[in-house]
Amino acid sequence: MPEALWISFAFVLGLTVKAIGLPPLVGYLAAGFVLSGLSAATGLAIEATNVLEHIAHLGVLLLLFTVGLKLKLRTIISPEVIGGSLLHFGITCAVFTPGLYLLMELTWQTAFLLAIALSFSSTVLVAKVLETKRELRAFHGRVAIGILIMQDLIALVVMSLAAGQTPSQWALVVFGLPLLRPLLFRLLDASGHDELLVLLGLLLALVLGGLGFEAVGLSSELGALVLGAMLANHPRAQELAKSLWSVKEMFLVGFFLQIGIGGLPDGDALLFAAVALLVVPLKGVLFFFLLLAFRLRSRSSFLSALSLTNYSEFGLIVASVALPEWLVPLAITVALSFVVSAPVNRLSHAVYERFSARLARFESQRRHPDEQPISLGNTRLLVMGMGRTGSAAYDQLAHEEPLIKALDSDPAKVEKHQKEGRNVVFGDAEDISFWQGLHMPAVEAVILAMGDIEGKLIAARNLRKKGFTGYIVAHTLYADEAERIREAGADEAYLTMSETGVALASQVLHRNRQAPPPMENANA
The missing domain is CATH 1.20.1530.20 (Na+/H+ antiporter like fold)
Structure with a gap:
């Protein structure tokens, strides 16, 4: 043919x-x-x-x-x-x-x-x-x-x-x-x-x-x-x-x-x-x-x-x-x-x-809403990425720390979280201009929960470039990616599946401690 x-x-x-x-x-x-x-x-x-x-x-x-x-x-x-x-x-x-x-x-x-x-x-x-x-x-x-x-x-x-x-x-x-x-x-x-x-x-x-x-x-x-x-x-x-x-x-x-x-x-x-x-x-x-x-x-x-x-x-x-x-x-x-x-x-x-x-010189004095500088004010904890992992982390921390805020690059997801009462704003960690306009004077810790490895690497690097000295933690599926995230500036990168296994084991151990000991067989 x-x-x-x-x-x-x-x-x-x-x-x-x-x-x-x-x-x-x-x-x-x-x-x-x-x-x-x-x-x-x-x-x-x-x-x-x-x-x-x-x-x-x-x-x-x-x-x-x-x-x-x-x-x-x-x-x-x-x-x-x-x-x-x-x-x-x-x-x-x-x-x-x-x-x-x-x-x-x-x-x-x-x-x-x-x-x-x-x-x-x-x-x-x-x-x-x-x-x-x-x-x-x-x-x-x-x-x-x-x-x-x-x-x-x-x-x-x-x-x-x-x-x-x-x-x-x-x-x-x-x-x-x-x-x-x-x-x-x-x-x-x-x-x-x-x-x-x-x-x-x-x-x-x-x-x-x-x-x-x-x-x-x-x-x-x-x-x-x-x-x-x-x-x-x-x-x-x-x-x-x-x-x-x-x-x-x-x-x-x-x-x-x-x-x-x-x-x-x-x-x-x-x-x-x-x-x-x-x-x-x-x-x-x-x-x-x-x-x-x-x-x-x-x-x-x-x-x-x-x-x-x-x-x-x-x-x-x-x-x-x-x-x-x-x-x-x-x-x-x-x-x-x-x-x-x-x-x-x-x-x-x-x-x-x-x-x-x-x-x-050709710029308008009025800025597009998606390109306004972001000021985090008195926010102490920041979650970047509001998928399942980020949302779970936000909800857990919100019980103890009211000064928490989250960022996500999906406008529809931001709107959904805002309607559910979470303090979430639009922000794209992979956009260099986002980092140029970000003000975070009171932030003490950042959770990187974006879905892709590149977003986490970019965020970790730019946080350190801005002079942020607080705690940065992330999660990932693979050990080699965890090492790259640490090298980019994160203090710790947890393996998602490993931590899930630890959490499941903890649940079993907790239940066993709470449950009464099994009754001995009377005929034994």
């Missing part, structure tokens, strides 16, 4: 570009173009087969399904996310459309669709860069991801309109899908953590979402997104997304290969890509000033804007439906933007520090 050789070739080039710090999908696109070049040079017929096209389509559906799994309303319902994304989209289209129409002598429709494709930023690249830097939950990371989700929704609307599908009368059944949510939640709970979980994701994304929506005359892409969004509020939604990550990435290899095999870029395509690459910094500049207008600090605005300064694989997906003849030029454009954006974003903090004095 030729597909096996193509995938092998894609792996080699993907591994090669990864070794130099670029996203592997740049290698997949390059593999497709190289195969197309071999076809032209040798006369061999190397064309995208039905199998490859099907794999590519499955990759797009799984990508949209995983986007849907992240589609929580609290992620996108904020002025900076909704306003920033819509204003950026509108201004970009308003500027790019007449420019493309006049400079390239295109029709207005083609110019408008190209402007739409160029307005998006890369979900794949930004998520990977933020994850690598452990900044997905930082304020600027959440803003960037929220804007990307809004862009993905816009892309989906454009694709549905461009496809021109006429829904059947059975399409009204879709409005009854929310009634299936309790059943879907039960299926997700019953699927465990292994292969059944992956199969459930494939069933929902490809069968119910893809084929189901196509059967009633609706877009399969819309179906995949809707089915994912229906599960977004389930506690295991992110576990499902992670379990599908590798499968999705594998199928998307077919999508990028298909684009490259479609034909080599000519001079016009390369010129288009070069000009688009020169223009891409303007995307970042526009995002920067729009986010400043929504009262973000210059640092958050800059970091969010820089991560969004690239072109998107969603632009290619839109083009595959609406502008298939422009796929190759857009593919070159996206690849070049990744080549530039990936290394620049690794240096984002250093770049900001260099220009911070100039950029800070």
Whole structure:
């Protein structure tokens, strides 16, 4: 099968570009173009087969399904996310459309669709860069991801309109899908953590979402997104997304290969890509000033804007439906933007520090609520992270110490604890700006109860950097992680399971001491 050789070739080039710090999908696109070049040079017929096209389509559906799994309303319902994304989209289209129409002598429709494709930023690249830097939950990371989700929704609307599908009368059944949510939640709970979980994701994304929506005359892409969004509020939604990550990435290899095999870029395509690459910094500049207008600090605005300064694989997906003849030029454009954006974003903090004095002049005097400095006042005990462990520690200590406060990076969780009467405020330990604005004059002890090891390490280091000399204690599952937490500055790091075993043993010993001795057998 030729597909096996193509995938092998894609792996080699993907591994090669990864070794130099670029996203592997740049290698997949390059593999497709190289195969197309071999076809032209040798006369061999190397064309995208039905199998490859099907794999590519499955990759797009799984990508949209995983986007849907992240589609929580609290992620996108904020002025900076909704306003920033819509204003950026509108201004970009308003500027790019007449420019493309006049400079390239295109029709207005083609110019408008190209402007739409160029307005998006890369979900794949930004998520990977933020994850690598452990900044997905930082304020600027959440803003960037929220804007990307809004862009993905816009892309989906454009694709549905461009496809021109006429829904059947059975399409009204879709409005009854929310009634299936309790059943879907039960299926997700019953699927465990292994292969059944992956199969459930494939069933929902490809069968119910893809084929189901196509059967009633609706877009399969819309179906995949809707089915994912229906599960977004389930506690295991992110576990499902992670379990599908590798499968999705594998199928998307077919999508990028298909684009490259479609034909080599000519001079016009390369010129288009070069000009688009020169223009891409303007995307970042526009995002920067729009986010400043929504009262973000210059640092958050800059970091969010820089991560969004690239072109998107969603632009290619839109083009595959609406502008298939422009796929190759857009593919070159996206690849070049990744080549530039990936290394620049690794240096984002250093770049900001260099220009911070100039950029800070554009800040508004009014600050965003999530970026206000936090003062702990007379708080003596601080709990960081209010999951199950943090909540249990807080409740136990609150009986003896009224001057206790907790921080958590999940706004919904903060609101829940506040309604239950706990003194919890928003604060993200993985956000450097949080530590710059934190005042804790009376704190004597800190409990690090965040879920991930990186958050605990960052918190321990920054507490000591701020000159905190009090007691820092944490918990973890693994002995090697406990050692790393101590090295970062914590006084002690307890092994969760070991302490649980000690607590269980203590309960048994306590009961035995309290229970009367067993009566001796009278016949003994």
